[in-house]
Each structure stands twice: as structure tokens, then as C-alpha cells.
Amino acid sequence: MAPSVLQNGGFLLAVVGTAALIAATGTSKWSVRDRPGDEEASLYRHKGLWQDCATTFSGFTQCGSLQGSSGAFWAVRALMIIGVLLSVLGAMMSLFSLVLGSLEDSTKARMCLTAGVAIIIAGVCGITGASIYASHILASLKTSTYGGGHEANAQGGTPTYTFGPASFVGLMGGNVLVMAGILKSMAFREIMKAENASHLQFVYKPQLYFRTDAGAEKPSGGNQFQNYV
Numbered sequence: 001m002a003p004s005v006l007q008n009g010g011f012l013l014a015v016v017g018t019a020a021l022i023a024a025t026g027t028s029k030w031s032v033r034d035r036p037g038d039e040e041a042s043l044y045r046h047k048g049l050w051q052d053c054a055t056t057f058s059g060f061t062q063c064g065s066l067q068g069s070s071g072a073f074w075a076v077r078a079l080m081i082i083g084v085l086l087s088v089l090g091a092m093m094s095l096f097s098l099v100l101g102s103l104e105d106s107t108k109a110r111m112c113l114t115a116g117v118a119i120i121i122a123g124v125c126g127i128t129g130a131s132i133y134a135s136h137i138l139a140s141l142k143t144s145t146y147g148g149g150h151e152a153n154a155q156g157g158t159p160t161y162t163f164g165p166a167s168f169v170g171l172m173g174g175n176v177l178v179m180a181g182i183l184k185s186m187a188f189r190e191i192m193k194a195e196n197a198s199h200l201q202f203v204y205k206p207q208l209y210f211r212t213d214a215g216a217e218k219p220s221g222g223n224q225f226q227n228y229v
Contacts, residue, residue: 003190007112010183011094013176014119018087020173021126024166025080028053028063031137031161046164049077072136076129080170083125087177090118094184109191116184119177126174130167137163 024030028048044055053063066073093115097108 003187006183006187006190007094007098010112010116010119010180010187011091011098013180013183014087014091014094014115017119017123017126017173017175017177017180018084018091020169020176021080021084021087021122024126024130024170024173025049025084027166027169029164030133030166030170032164033161047161048166049073049080070136072132076133079125079129079132083122083129083174083177086118086122086125090115090122090181090184093118105191109188112184112191113188116181116188118181119184120181123174123177123179123181126170126177128174130171130174133167134163134171137161137167 026048028051029046030049031047033045044057046053046055047066050066051063052066053061055061093111097103097111097115100108103111
């Protein structure tokens with residue numbers, strides 16, 4: 001496959017994955033409340049990495065900061081932030097390798113490889129963070145509310161939360177970033193192959209030197225005999 005196709009494809013996927021990771025990290029719908037028969041059925045409660053929100057059917061939303069978050073919850077936050085930073089860095093490097101046409105092939109190849117590694121690490125961070133969050137949601141379905149915030153109401157019972165759209169967006173963004181990084185790494189390999197092939201096409205041709213014998217007699221035709229050295 002042509003290196004330009006791999007580069008362009010990797011850049012486009014990196015942009016899509018970065019946008020998905022940023023959207024998932026900033027939204028407050030990583031988990032949504034699932035409690036049938038609740039007297040507060042008019043409230044739609046949902047949580048993100050930073051806030052615990054309640055939305056009425058009229059559209060009014062009130063949010064508060066999450067309280068009592070566990071260490072795993074802080075790990076999810078850290079992983080998503082690292083993933084966002086690395087994905088933005090990798091996408092910018094990928095863009096520079098495309099628009100700067102004056103770069104040498106070796107320099108462009110190194111930029112592709114660096115961008116690919118950064119994007120793959122960003123994708124792994126996004127996948128890991130979303131997976132950790134999902135595992136705690138599954139645990140909360142059996143035990144109690146995950147991540148702090150609104151607890152049981154006055155009549156007792158523990159509200160449970162199920163998967164929100166942001167958790168799927170984060171997981172999808174991580175997978176897209178991994179694919180983008182793989183394409184950038186493949187572009188690096190193809191660029192280096194093309195550069196090595198161009199070097200092998202150069203053939204060294206030694207220059208031929210001629211010597212005329214001093215004692216040789218000129219033939220009648222006027223031509224002078226020459227010997228190769």
C-alpha cells in the first residue's frame with residue numbers, strides 16, 4: 001500500500017479517535033441511574049468522571065462534584081487525561097509530516113513512527129480507563145453505587161447505575177486510536193522501504209582511462225591504438 005494512503009488514513013483515524021476521547025472525558029454520562037420503582041422517577045441521574053448530575057424531564061440539570069471517589073476512579077481520570085494529551089500530540093505530529101513537503105523521507109518516516117507510538121499509547125490508555133470504569137459499574141450492579149455522589153433515598157435501597165454512552169464512546173475512541181497508530185507505523189515501514197529501494201537503484205560506474213603507447217606507430221588511417229588500464 002502506498003505510504004501516502006497509510007499516512008492520510010492514520011491521520012483521519014487519529015482525529016476521529018482524539019475527538020471521541022475528548023468528548024468522553026468531558027461528558028457526564030459515563031453511567032446512568034437504573035432503579036425501577038424509584039419515587040424520583042422524574043429525575044434522570046447520570047455520572048461522569050468529574051460530576052454527578054440530575055436532570056428533570058423539563059430539561060433542568062443540576063450537577064455537583066463527585067465525593068468519595070476511590071483510587072481506581074482517580075486512575076480512570078488519569079488514564080483518560082494522558083490519552084487525550086498523547087492523542088493530540090500524535091495527531092499534530094501526523095499533520096506536520098503531511099503538510100511539510102520539504103522534509104526528507106527519513107525525517108518524515110521518524111515523525112510517522114513517533115506519532116504512531118504516541119497514538120497507540122493514547123488508545124491503550126483510553127481502552128484501559130473505559131475498561132476499569134466498566135468493571136466497577138458491573139460490580140455496582142451487585143453491591144452499591146459506584147464512585148460516590150447521590151446515595152440511597154430516605155426510604156432505603158441502594159441506587160444502581162448502568163453503562164452510559166460516554167463509556168462506549170471512550171472505548172470506541174481508544175480502539176480507533178490504536179488502529180490509527182498501526183497505520184502510521186505501517187507508513188513508516190513503507191517510507192523506509194521506498195528510500196532503501198531508491199538507494200539500491202544507484203549503480204556506480206567507474207570511469208575508464210586510456211593510455212597511448214609512446215612507441216606505437218600511427219596506422220595509415222590516422223587512428224591511434226589505445227589500451228585500457
